Amino acid sequence: MYTLLETSKESLFKKYLRIFFVVAAYWIISITTVFVNKELFSGTKVKLNATLFVTWFQCVVSTFICVSATFMSQKFPRAFRINLPEAKPFHWETIKRVIPLSILFTMMISSNNLCLKFVSVAFYYVGRSLTTIFNVILTYIFLRERQSAKSIVCCLVIIAGFLLGVDQESLxxxxxxxxxxxxxxGSFSLSMYSIYTKKTLPHVNGEVWLLSYYNNLYSCFLFLPLILINGEFNTVLNYEYIGKLWFWCAMLIGGFCGFLIGYVTTLQIKVTSPLTHNISGTAKACAQTVMATSWYHEVKSFLWWTSNLVVLLGSFSYARVKQLEMAKKHRVEQNTQKL
Structure with a gap:
């Protein structure tokens, strides 16, 4: 009995230790990715005015990593357990079912990166804080799922924080x-992407890794006309550092970070829950904002910080309200089943 209890405690300790390291990895990689991308998009050293090209290159790197990992898992199955089961990216049925999600994926990452290019890292979270609002609106439009009065109040708080943040940032x-x-x-496309992901996953047998591979591969093609229309090919060809090794090293680091953030995001959701992931992401954004103001030596007003606090409180409150509502719904379903 004593041995079983000790084993149970040890197992629980390992579980929480794993969660701690996964959440810590998510924070580190996510914050690092934002700062790296900010330097690539509008940094004083890189000076490459081609955000879509940089984003496209990151998709190429992510696709290459997925394919390489699959090849290595086939050659060395004991060392590499990652695999893309039945990957058929150029099969018409696969394209037809996944391409709508890939279009949203392209729209999401391009708009997020363009937002990061033009706004400061400190304001980046507030600038993209309407994701929850769009989630509520789109969930009602597509799923006819109504929100409680408490949830709506939380959404109004987030909107108020966003408007105050924009007002203060404009100064x-x-x-x-x-x-x-x-x-x-970006907030809108992220909400749409989340909804369509749930619809698309069954078509790839629930394989997140496989869906990520398809999205990145298709985005490599979807970005090309956007880059052409935006005139970025000429910008890249005439770029003064195009032949410099340090530039391509920076691009590879950005691409690797882009791949890692997708992986650790999925991993954090897997070892915790979507709700915990949202809470972790909100807390991470708070730390990221503080770090950005310190790193870039930005002085913000009291109302500017208040807007961030309002958005954070609104987001945390919404997550808590949804958690309580889901728990209540689960209890009701259990009682119904017993009857």
Whole structure:
């Protein structure tokens, strides 16, 4: 009995230790990715005005990593257990079912990166804080799922924080209306992407890794006309550092970070829950904002910080309300089954 109890405690300790390291990895990789991308998109050293090209290159790197990992898992199955089961990216049935999600994926990452290009890292979270609002709206439109009064109040708090943040950011030199608009588009596309992911996953047998491979591969093609229309091919060809090794090393680091953030995001959801992931992401954004203001030596007003606090409180409150509602719904279903 004593041995079983000790074994149970040890197992529980390992579980929480794993969760701690996964959440810590998510925080580190996510914050690092934001700072790396900010330097690539609008840094003083890189100076490459081709955000879509950089994003496209990151998709190429992610696709290459997925394919390489699959090849290695086939050659060395004991060392590499990652696999892409029945990957048929150029099969018409696969394209037909996955390409709508890939279009949203392309829209999401491009708008998020364009937002990051124009706004400061400190304002990046607030600029993209309307994701919860769009989730509520789109869930009602597509699923006819109504929200409780408490949830709506939390959404209004988030909107108030967003509007206050935009108002205060507009008083600073780093404000960008274009970047703020891209932030809103990014929030919308992320919400749409989340909804369509649930619809698309069954078509790939629930394999997140396989879906990530398809999205990145298709985005490599979807970005090409956007890059052409935006005139970025000429920008890249005439770029003064195009032949420099350090530039391509920076691009590879950005691509690797882009791949890692997708992986650790999925891993965090797997070892915790979607709700815990949202809470972790919100807390991470708070730390990221504080770090950004310190790193870039930005001085913000009291109301600017208040707007961030309002958005954070609204987001945390919404997550808590949904958690309690889900628990209540689960208890009701259990009692119904017993009857």
């Amino acid at each position: 600073t030199e780093t404000f960008s209306l274009v970047g703020t608009i891209f932030g809103i588009i």
